[in-house]
Amino acid sequence: MKPKHQRLLTLCAGLIGLGIAIFLISIAFRDNLVFFYTPSELSKKTIHPQQHLRVGGIVVTNSVTHDRDNVTFEITDDIKTLKVAYIGLLPDLFREGQGVVVEGHLSEPDVFQAETVLGKHDETYMPKDVADRLKEKGLWRDAR
Amino acid sequence: MTFDTPYLFYILCAYGFTIFSLILFLGWSYLEWKRSSTDET
Amino acid sequence: MKVTWVKPRYFFEVSKVLFPIFIGLGVFFFAVGLYTALLTSPPDYQQGDAMRIMYVHVPASWMALFAYALLAFLSFFVLVWRSPLAELLAVSIAPIGALFTVLSLVTGSLWGKPMWGAYWVWDARLTSVLVLLFLYSGYWALYKAYTHTDQGIRAASLLALVGVINLPIIKWSVNWWNTLHQPASLTKLSAPSIHPSMLLPLGLMTAAYIFYFFILLILRARTELNKRKLLIQESLT
Numbered sequence: 001m002k003p004k005h006q007r008l009l010t011l012c013a014g015l016i017g018l019g020i021a022i023f024l025i026s027i028a029f030r031d032n033l034v035f036f037y038t039p040s041e042l043s044k045k046t047i048h049p050q051q052h053l054r055v056g057g058i059v060v061t062n063s064v065t066h067d068r069d070n071v072t073f074e075i076t077d078d079i080k081t082l083k084v085a086y087i088g089l090l091p092d093l094f095r096e097g098q099g100v101v102v103e104g105h106l107s108e109p110d111v112f113q114a115e116t117v118l119g120k121h122d123e124t125y126m127p128k129d130v131a132d133r134l135k136e137k138g139l140w141r142d143a144r
Numbered sequence: 145m146t147f148d149t150p151y152l153f154y155i156l157c158a159y160g161f162t163i164f165s166l167i168l169f170l171g172w173s174y175l176e177w178k179r180s181s182t183d184e185t
Numbered sequence: 186m187k188v189t190w191v192k193p194r195y196f197f198e199v200s201k202v203l204f205p206i207f208i209g210l211g212v213f214f215f216a217v218g219l220y221t222a223l224l225t226s227p228p229d230y231q232q233g234d235a236m237r238i239m240y241v242h243v244p245a246s247w248m249a250l251f252a253y254a255l256l257a258f259l260s261f262f263v264l265v266w267r268s269p270l271a272e273l274l275a276v277s278i279a280p281i282g283a284l285f286t287v288l289s290l291v292t293g294s295l296w297g298k299p300m301w302g303a304y305w306v307w308d309a310r311l312t313s314v315l316v317l318l319f320l321y322s323g324y325w326a327l328y329k330a331y332t333h334t335d336q337g338i339r340a341a342s343l344l345a346l347v348g349v350i351n352l353p354i355i356k357w358s359v360n361w362w363n364t365l366h367q368p369a370s371l372t373k374l375s376a377p378s379i380h381p382s383m384l385l386p387l388g389l390m391t392a393a394y395i396f397y398f399f400i401l402l403i404l405r406a407r408t409e410l411n412k413r414k415l416l417i418q419e420s421l422t
Contacts, residue, residue, distance in 0.1 A: 092300065152234070181407075
């Protein structure tokens with residue numbers, strides 16, 4: 001066997017082995033790589049009080065109430081709904097019917113006290129007049 | 145583009161940084177090439 | 186494998202012809218791309234003018250991934266066939282790829298602040314792109330760590346190949362895990378979710394970045410060749 005072929009073989013074997021190793025590790029760590037939980041995932045988990053975590057969902061329409069700087073709203077993943085309380089300024093993308101990720105802890109069993117609210121947008125980009133026309137024609141498909 | 149957009153700062157930073165870096169990197173690579181080819185003689 | 190076109194001489198002969206053409210096209214696409222991106226394309230219905238950052242952010246990310254894929258491909262030839270041309274090109278690509286990764290990270294965070302409300306979050310997409318930057322720097326550090334470049338290039342090439350695993354992670358991180366970053370707009374099997382009026386500046390800017398990449402690649406590869414010739418001359422005298 002030429003040294004060239006030997007190098008090719010060792011390299012391929014090494015890379016395949018490494019690929020398998022990383023695949024297994026990524027399966028093991030799957031749960032830790034999640035940036036946020038959805039409300040229904042949260043309800044299935046055992047959460048210690050004061051545990052710092054992130055929850056993501058769609059802001060329920062007409063659920064937002066402002067009391068000076070205190071904001072409360074509900075987020076949903078169409079299965080479960082979670083009440084969120086927050087003090088501070090909301091990001092520009094915060095809108096009813098839009099996705100948000102909130103960072104904080106469960107202050108009561110069903111109330112989430114958020115320290116940070118992150119706006120999440122989807123992968124759809126279009127001019128405003130096109131979006132308006134789609135809505136008029138009833139062709140609007142919501143991101144979710 | 146309307147120039148009174150509240151995002152003007154971020155847009156200008158993003159485009160400014162991109163163009164500045166691209167030109168800087170091009171200039172640096174050009175100078176390196178210049179140096180490497182004049183030393184040859 | 187005796188294939189003449191992998192000899193450096195042929196590459197530099199072809200690149201001599203292509204170089205001025207690439208410069209012309211690059212300047213053209215940058216001019217038209219920036220004009221449409223900043224002035225003539227419409228603002229987004231959700232994000233307003235802030236989504237204009239997409240036109241510099243998305244092509245930079247694509248190029249960072251493309252450069253790495255090319256680097257890994259060439260590293261394979263370096264390790265198995267000890268190809269001098271692959272070595273020249275790989276060493277020239279690494280800094281360009283790192284530049285695009287930095288551009289992607291910086292413009293991304295400048296987009297994240299007004300839209301998400303944070304410059305940086307540790308979600309899978311952002312973290313894996315940061316890892317890409319570390320891979321590029323690791324490649325360079327290993328390459329430079331040895332006094333003999335042919336030892337350094339082997340260690341660095343091995344790292345480049347191992348790091349390939351990061352590419353699918355970056356690509357599909359937004360589908361595999363819950364991330365703050367939105368999924369891809371263009372690779373969906375259905376119609377892309379970017380309106381044609383916004384696809385145009387994105388395409389033009391991508392073309393501009395591609396030409397920039399190849400202009401820099403030719404320039405840096407020539408520099409690298411000159412440096413090596415000098416080293417040989419010095420060792421002879």
